[in-house]
Amino acid sequence: MITKYHMPVDIHFEIGCLKELGGFLSPSDRVLLVTDPGLRAVGLVERVEGVITPTGADHLVYDAVSPNPDAPLVEQAMETVRDYRPTKVVALGGGSSIDTAKVLAALATNEGPLVDYQWNGKPFSQTALPLIAIPTTAGTGSEVTMCAVIVDRNCKKGINSPALFPAVALVDAELMASLPLYLTATTGMDALSHAVEAYVGKGANPITDAMAQEAIRLIGGALWRVCADGKDLEARRDMAMGSVLAGVAMDQAGLGLVHSLSSPLCTFFHMAHGEANAVLLKYCMDFNLMARPERFAHIAALLGENTAGMHPYQAAQASVRAVERLFDETGVRVPFASFGMKESDAELVASNLPGFLLANNPRAISQKQCEKLYLEILADQTR
Ligand SMILES: [Fe+2]
Incomplete structure (x- = not known):
């Protein structure tokens, strides 16, 4: 049995720990908030924005993530990344949003398209942008993993890389209380x-x-x-x-x-x-x-x-x-x-x-x- 264990995510786990997000941001940051339209509809996006704004950091919301995110969605979102040039990424949602944010944070600092890195593709040579993952489901566990799954032509293709570990996971179960x-x-x-x-x-x-x-x-x-x-x-x-x-x-x-x-x-x-x-x-x-x-x-x-x-x-x-x-x-x-x-x-x-x-x-x-x-x-x- 070979036992290796590597898990560098800084986990904050408490009811109400969303407010700690501000401590990871500075006025010079440009924050890309990656989420889905459903969370905007229930007011969770506004709650996160309410924590970001007082820090003085600039932020932009990308809320077009859909279930089973695919390569075209990532390519479209990368246009936003290239235009906005974020310094940090915040993921709010379930596995789809967190996985998409992981890939965006890594592609922001590494050359080439997504397909180059999927399934035994080339490794990420550069450190990804710092990612703060805020799960709103108790499901995928993506906030603590080094994996992201993106669909490409009817096939779910995972990327496993230490570059995909979020820097921080803010696990605030209160954010899950409105989950249907x-x-x-x-x-x-x-x-x-x-x-x-x-x-x-x-x-x-x-x-x-x-x-x-x-x-x-x-x-x-x-x-x-x-x-x-x-x-x-x-x-x-x-x-x-x-x-x-x-x-x-x-x-x-x-x-x-x-x-x-x-x-x-x-x-x-x-x-x-x-x-x-x-x-x-x-x-x-x-x-x-x-x-x-x-x-x-x-x-x-x-x-x-x-x-x-x-x-x-x-x-x-x-x-x-x-x-x-x-x-x-x-x-x-x-x-x-x-x-x-x-x-x-x-x-x-x-x-x-x-x-x-x-x-x-x-x-x-x-x-x-x-x-x-x-x-x-x-x-x-x-x-
Ligand atoms: Fe799963």
Whole structure:
């Protein structure tokens, strides 16, 4: 086992810590605030501007980020970067805004287009602009990772580089209190999938295990509570910490089958990342049980299942039921059939999987098995 751990993000985690943003800015700064139109609509962009303005720093809002951001969006946003010449970047939002901001901060100081750096492309040779990430979902954990995912021609292409680590993460769970129920539930399931995949994957190590287990415990105890009452700040804080811990764990340990199968569902059928993973998680856990039964049994216990006296494999199976129950308790249903995937699409979808994620999966799986799994999920979801 080779264990390496590198995580340089300065994490500030407290209710109300948004106000600390001002301490990272100076009057000479030109701040590009990267976000999405939904957050302007609910007033969060104005709240952040209200912290930036008193510092004397100039700022410009780029609020055109959309779910599953793609290469054309990054190219368009880079025109703004070239015109405005920011000295710092602030990301406000979920993974789409934070990932877009990471790429903009790196491309601002490095020559060449995005495509040069995606998927085993050239490394960033220059330090990126300082990025301050302010998550508004407890989901992607992007505020603490060195990864950014940008879609390019129906393919989600990640960039992994230490240059993409935000300088600062301001994790203020109060900013998550206005997140609608559907996004709360599905992004929360994404965070859970990070923790589960990090814990059972081949890249797991004692450092990531500690974080992944605590993330599973926190999310298991808080997801239904934030869905019952979005203003429950204690539960929002537990979800935010679960998301941060799961994010660090997955960044270091890697992901697996869930994130591999979800990738083409997002690009071909325009599912949001969280809703795809919310559907896929239990099926992928069930497929993987035989590879790490003792770990899945522990996941069951972390999610509150009483596994005393059970045969180890039965205890492992209880983890699948626990995840199913956890999502049921949110009251949210993902309308999988409405995204338009048909049986005849399974072969195409299974031929567009990110192989490096499958390589980290605890159980080997062929393209044909992935196709079969898609068909089983489709049949089960449309029953
Ligand atoms: Fe994810």
